[in-house]
Amino acid sequence: MPMNDNALTFRIRNLDFYYGPSIALSQINMDILPQHVTALIGPSGCGKSTFVRCLNRMNDTISGTRVEGEILLEGEDIYAPEVDLVGLRQRVGMVFQKPNPFPQTIFDNVAFGPRVLGMTKDKTELKEIVTKSLKRAAVWEDVKDQLHDDALGLSLGQQQRLCIARVLAVQAEVILMDEPCSALDPIATGKIEELIHELKELYTIVIVTHNMQQAARVSDFTGLFWLGELIEFSETKKLFTNPKHELTEAYITGRMG
């Protein structure tokens, strides 16, 4: 059933992306549905990170880059000149491969965004946001007695969930995750996967992963990137059991990539 633009979180049409003269993404078309998990897979260097960074204009900070085509977020062109980048990155948050908490307390890490954005009227409200975000990110039980300790003292898995709490604290609608588990052990990875499952009730999630089993476990839709092109994009079950494209079949069976 075709959805209108506003019912989609992202509508991406004919997206090309250039680093200087070299093209990194070519003619990408994708619809990203709200409250679903979309996984992006493919070999290293095929454009997955470049693509997710287009979704909140993080690539803008790299000089000499150029975007062509269209990315609509709930019907609005995110590359339109009047778009407020701070507001965009608040709505579309990002979690990176390596957890990157600030060298500050756990509380201050989560409070940072709401403070900068002036989201709360007093301390009580700020505390409420911090608590709620830590709970939603499934890290509250781990940290509730040490909110004023240095965040860098946490395990990597806890740090990653703290980074997710930071995104939730500014009331993001979309969470982009670029290989969020690749620095984590299997138990910490399992916790993040469980969390992704819970978060999709409220948020739209786009996750880059080099782990195909992870894509199969956590996502509703999967896209396979290959040399800057989106080779196949479909329901996860379909992509893994009945791929349309030969390259997809070769990649998921381990014959290529």
Ligand SMILES: Nc1ncnc2c1ncn2[C@@H]1O[C@H](COP(=O)(O)OP(=O)(O)O)[C@@H](O)[C@H]1O
């Ligand atoms: N900052 C950059 N400047 C120039 N080229 C880049 C930059 N980042 C990535 N690339 C190039 O763009 C292509 C896609 O990279 P990337 O999006 O990081 O792929 P992936 O995340 O799938 O590993 C690669 O050829 C990479 O070398």
Ligand SMILES: [Mg+2]
């Ligand atoms: Mg990458």
